[in-house]
Amino acid sequence: MLLESxxxxxxxxxxxxxxxxxxxxxxxxxxxAVLVVVGVREFSRTDLPPLEPFPPSLLGAFEEWRGPLxxxxxxxxxxxxxxxxxxxxxxTVLVEDxxxxxxxxxxxxxxxxxxxxxxxxxxxWSSPSPEEYLRKIAPWRRPMAYPRDGGGxxxxxxxxxxxxxxxxxxxxxxALSVFWxxxxxxxxxxxxGSFGIDQALIDFGxxxxxxxxxxxxxxxxxxxxxxxxxxIGPSSTAVPSLTEPLESYATVRAAHGPVxxxxxxxxxxxxxxxxxxxxxxxxxxSPGRKKWYLTGIVFVENEDFITWAx
Amino acid sequence: xxxxxxxxxLFLIALTVALAMTVAGLGKFLDPALGxxxxxxxxxxxxxxxxxxxxxIAIVELLLGLALAYGNGRWTWxxxxxxxxTGGFMGLLVGVxxxxxxxxxxxxxxxxxxxxxxxxxxxxxxxxxxxLIVLLLSYIGLLSxxxxxxxxVGSARPFPSTFEPIATGLHARE
Numbered sequence: 001m002l003l004e005s006x007x008x009x010x011x012x013x014x015x016x017x018x019x020x021x022x023x024x025x026x027x028x029x030x031x032x033a034v035l036v037v038v039g040v041r042e043f044s045r046t047d048l049p050p051l052e053p054f055p056p057s058l059l060g061a062f063e064e065w066r067g068p069l070x071x072x073x074x075x076x077x078x079x080x081x082x083x084x085x086x087x088x089x090x091x092t093v094l095v096e097d098x099x100x101x102x103x104x105x106x107x108x109x110x111x112x113x114x115x116x117x118x119x120x121x122x123x124x125w126s127s128p129s130p131e132e133y134l135r136k137i138a139p140w141r142r143p144m145a146y147p148r149d150g151g152g153x154x155x156x157x158x159x160x161x162x163x164x165x166x167x168x169x170x171x172x173x174x175a176l177s178v179f180w181x182x183x184x185x186x187x188x189x190x191x192x193g194s195f196g197i198d199q200a201l202i203d204f205g206x207x208x209x210x211x212x213x214x215x216x217x218x219x220x221x222x223x224x225x226x227x228x229x230x231x232i233g234p235s236s237t238a239v240p241s242l243t244e245p246l247e248s249y250a251t252v253r254a255a256h257g258p259v260x261x262x263x264x265x266x267x268x269x270x271x272x273x274x275x276x277x278x279x280x281x282x283x284x285x286s287p288g289r290k291k292w293y294l295t296g297i298v299f300v301e302n303e304d305f306i307t308w309a310x
Numbered sequence: 311x312x313x314x315x316x317x318x319x320l321f322l323i324a325l326t327v328a329l330a331m332t333v334a335g336l337g338k339f340l341d342p343a344l345g346x347x348x349x350x351x352x353x354x355x356x357x358x359x360x361x362x363x364x365x366x367i368a369i370v371e372l373l374l375g376l377a378l379a380y381g382n383g384r385w386t387w388x389x390x391x392x393x394x395x396t397g398g399f400m401g402l403l404v405g406v407x408x409x410x411x412x413x414x415x416x417x418x419x420x421x422x423x424x425x426x427x428x429x430x431x432x433x434x435x436x437x438x439x440x441x442l443i444v445l446l447l448s449y450i451g452l453l454s455x456x457x458x459x460x461x462x463v464g465s466a467r468p469f470p471s472t473f474e475p476i477a478t479g480l481h482a483r484e
Binding site: 021028031038042155158168 | 329333341346351357375380422
């Protein structure tokens with residue numbers, strides 16, 4: 001059939017494309033049929049995409065690090081984020097007790113400012129609606145638009161939560177309302193934090209981790225730094241950013257030099273419908289505005305799937 | 311007999327590669343987000359620019375895939391262009407791996423669709439692209455072989471030289 005279908009008109013010159021290739025048309029027909037089937041199948045899908053399992057090659061290293069900590073985490077009495085008075089009190093003690101990198105001076109004003117920023121964010125996460133959340137964090141962060149100035153992680157997380165492609169030009173408010181709910185097997189937001197001396201960590205340091213103090217503390221050093229980026233990958237969603245600091249880390253660095261102070265916190269949280277896990281929160285200090293701005297949040301977990309947006 | 315085997319082989323290779331390319335192009339159209347994320351996370355490309363890049367790649371893949379399928383056995387340029395494109399994709403994947411060796415980044419090569427016979431990791435896509443390159447090189451090699459063979463056949467027959475490309479893998483029989 002192939003041979004018979006491939007007729008060529010003699011005299012059509014050196015341009016073989018000048019004649020109609022029947023086999024070519026057959027091939028294109030086959031391809032179009034496949035594309036139609038694949039496209040229709042994709043559009044008619046209503047199920048959520050499967051949550052990727054934790055990479056088996058990393059599971060051993062992860063469990064080796066988390067195992068001893070897990071039983072300790074389970075013993076903590078958690079403080080709901082909505083109890084802002086209690087949280088502020090505990091944070092004040094923690095910040096006073098924080099480890100400070102050698103050569104770094106953290107003034108009482110800076111410490112107080114960090115307590116204020118952290119308390120506001122924890123209170124905002126207990127908000128009943130995403131609109132109220134955005135209103136409460138407005139002094140520190142502003143909404144972004146996607147994909148115009150958004151991070152790539154939002155797109156993947158949106159697909160994970162909804163099963164659909166994130167619309168172009170999506171507003172932070174709309175995206176946040178999606179992440180606020182999460183999906184049945186993937187909690188949307190943390191419900192509580194554990195606060196108490198020796199139960200959460202706050203370190204002050206510099207962005208260069210070699211100069212920071214965090215390696216001296218148990219939760220900041222997994223023993224497998226080369227693997228951390230991977231186990232914060234497919235299993236526990238790296239937290240997508242829907243808002244941005246009023247003054248970014250890069251802006252501060254450009255305006256005030258490369259030595260930017262950071263406040264780094266690790267605390268145990270229990271997202272609704274999920275097991276306890278570790279949440280890392282990092283702030284950078286703006287000497288110009290004299291405020292701590294949230295730089296990043298990361299959950300570490302592997303059995304439950306967590307996504308959150310900030 | 312040899313001509314038939316060559317033509318069928320060329321047809322099948324072209325169809326296979328064209329299917330992979332057009333499915334990848336369609337997948338990116340259905341969901342450019344993963345590709346945009348790959349460019350942003352891997353190379354710091356602004357999302358707005360990344361969107362246009364992904365759509366442009368999708369269009370190129372669709373057009374080249376269809377051109378390869380239509381011109382199977384007649385045109386070399388779709389295969390050569392796809393070879394360069396696939397090589398470029400491999401370079402991007404290797405580059406991201408070297409820049410971010412400890413971070414799992416999905417390349418989004420097939421957008422909303424799962425790559426045929428491949429997973430979502432960079433390694434699986436490297437293997438998949440390597441297979442495509444082998445197929446394209448085989449295609450170009452076979453095409454060249456067929457043309458040389460037909461040139462010999464043509465020189466033994468009173469065919470005008472202008473018919474050589476047309477006869478290549480299309481009409482000439484032994």
